[in-house]
Amino acid sequence: MMNSASDRAAPRRSGRRPGDSGTRDAILTAARDAFAADGYERATMRGVARAAGVDPALVLHFFGSKQGLFEAAMTPPFDPAEALPRVLAGDPGTAGLRLATFAVGIWDAPESRRILLGIVRAATSDERAAEMLRAMIVGALTAGITAALGAPDAPLRANLVGAQIVGMGMARHVLRIEPLASAAGATVAGWLAPALQHYLTGAAPGADPTGGE
Numbered sequence: 376m377m378n379s380a381s382d383r384a385a386p387r388r389s390g391r392r393p394g395d396s397g398t399r400d401a402i403l404t405a406a407r408d409a410f411a412a413d414g415y416e417r418a419t420m421r422g423v424a425r426a427a428g429v430d431p432a433l434v435l436h437f438f439g440s441k442q443g444l445f446e447a448a449m450t451p452p453f454d455p456a457e458a459l460p461r462v463l464a465g466d467p468g469t470a471g472l473r474l475a476t477f478a479v480g481i482w483d484a485p486e487s488r489r490i491l492l493g494i495v496r497a498a499t500s501d502e503r504a505a506e507m508l509r510a511m512i513v514g515a516l517t518a519g520i521t522a523a524l525g526a527p528d529a530p531l532r533a534n535l536v537g538a539q540i541v542g543m544g545m546a547r548h549v550l551r552i553e554p555l556a557s558a559a560g561a562t563v564a565g566w567l568a569p570a571l572q573h574y575l576t577g578a579a580p581g582a583d584p585t586g587g588e
Contacts, residue, residue, distance in 0.1 A: 399437050401427040406448035407486075410493030415445060415501040442503060449494050449507065452487030455515030463523035463575075470524065471572025474536070475564040482544040483560050492549065495541060513537055520575060528579055535574040543567055 405426035409418040420441050424431040438444040462477045463470050481487050497504035516533035520526050546552045547563065555563065 395437075398427075398429055398433060402429060402434055402437060402444070403448050406444050407489045407493055410445060410448060410497055411489045413496075414493075414499065415441075415497035415504055420444060445493075445497065445501075445504065446507075449490055449497070449504070451494075451507075452481065452484070452490050455510075456518065459515045459519035460522050463519045465523075467524055467576050468572075470575050471570070472564065472568040474571050474575070475568040476561075478540045478543070479560045479564045479567065482540075482548060488544075488548055491544060495545065524575060526575070532574050536571055539567065539570055539574070 402423060405423045406418070408426065409423050412418075418441075420434045421431050423444065424434045427434075434444060438447055458477070459474075462473050465473070482491065494504055494508050498508045499505075513530070513533050516536055517529045520529040520532055520536075526532055543555075543563065547555050550556075
């Protein structure tokens with residue numbers, strides 16, 4: 376006996392996963408991989424859709440544009456405005472070790488590393504990504520250093536701290552320079568800590584770096 380129309384399964388819509396949240400999460404995961412591997416310019420919405428197993432129209436539906444997709448996928452893996460002041464609070468003499476341990480942990484965690492790599496790589500070719508990186512590293516670090524340590528030259532100190540943290544992450548996880556790449560996280564943090572401590576609380580050079588009196 377032939378099945379009635381109501382008994383027959385409805386045809387599937389190509390590319391759609393069950394549930395909007397599952398589809399969105401799959402797209403974001405694919406986007407983080409794409410931006411981390413290829414940077415902003417080379418990553419494409421079509422490539423992200425293919426990796427996520429969805430129709431490209433769904434990527435556009437959820438995020439509106441490539442820039443919207445990037446901003447959603449590359450949201451920092453922690454709230455810098457909340458996390459950094461908390462890390463820097465406490466004994467100023469051990470702030471470098473606390474910050475180094477925190478930074479190495481963020482870089483070493485696969486999910487957060489993917490986001491950080493995407494931001495750093497995209498920042499070389501896209502001003503919005505560069506602004507996100509500046510806000511994440513400089514803005515939050517400056518506020519945290521000023522609040523926790525009272526440093527009058529907090530912006531420059533934040534620049535130097537950020538340069539150390541980004542440089543460490545790139546050397547360890549992009550260039551994979553050995554033995555840094557395979558060293559234990561605690562070992563890397565221990566070596567990084569004195570440099571960060573100096574930038575945080577060390578005496579400034581005699582010359583004014585801004586050229587002021």
